Amino acid sequence: MVRLAGATRRYGDVTALDGVTLDVPAGQLLGLLGPNGAGKSTLLQLVSGLRRPTSGVVELFGRPPWEPAARAGLGMTPQETGLPPTLRVREVVDVVAGHFPDPVPTAEVLERFGLGDLARRQTGGLSGGQKRRLAVALAFVGRPRLALLDEPTTGLDVDARHDLWDAVRAYHRDGGTVVLTSHYLEEVEALAERVVVVDRGRVLVDGSLEEVRSAVPARRVRVRAAALPDLGADRALVDGDRHELWTSDADALVRRLVGSGAPFADLEVASASLEEAFLAVTAAADDRSGSRSATGVPGTSTPTTSTPEVAR
């Protein structure tokens, strides 16, 4: 469905995407994660043909994405959408449907996205969350083969978010391919079968949820000790006598701790959520580049070891 090979996009001095290689096969639901400015929207803009790569290759359905024939099979919700304020919800859906040969009937779109009661409302009178729901619904009007959703549920309350997840799942169940970006890690955990973590325009991790969990230091071992030898943690944070060790294998680390003979107390082992693991990965990338302090990891203090490469 999508192929990027060494895709780079620069804006003046800023390299928004840096040699990204990625294939998205048909039927996959891929979650793109990354901090602000990581390059997620730029990636979606390249795939949708809104922007062209500075170098490298980007293909949509095996064609250059800016060709109308390729884009006809695409549904997209950008991060920000301008809706004509005086048009009614139903009219906006009809206008979009008019661009496609076999659109989903308007009533069905409205029902699927919980917009039935708002059909006659002018879009200028919608709340932020209602506008967002309409914007996401519009991506599905043309029965796309691929839906690109840039932070689809930002601004939605919990119920609306779950309804929207159901709609995305239904589309995926029927064979649709989805690439979505999100700041909500629970969203990616709830929906995606594959997770790609990007930071500073590069792919840091690419795999299934399980693979991402095992590729990142997803266990957190906390212990009090005056001093500890190197226990092979992926990342170690020290604050006085409090040590926080990040690892993908807590059992092995605890065995090494006990085997070292170092006196310790208050041993605590916890599974990190994907959110914490993701923050640890991006913080580890910061450690390597040395350009940002190690913030974001709970209980952060001074990083004492660097993290092994997780990028593939």
Ligand SMILES: Nc1ncnc2c1ncn2[C@@H]1O[C@H](COP(=O)(O)OP(=O)(O)OP(=O)(O)O)[C@@H](O)[C@H]1O
């Ligand atoms: N039109 C532009 N002109 C100049 N710089 C840009 C432009 N668009 C994006 N950038 C820069 O490219 C980098 C990547 O931006 P992008 O919007 O792709 O990130 P993102 O991961 O989508 O971020 P967010 O989560 O905040 O939406 C950022 O440094 C951003 O400032």
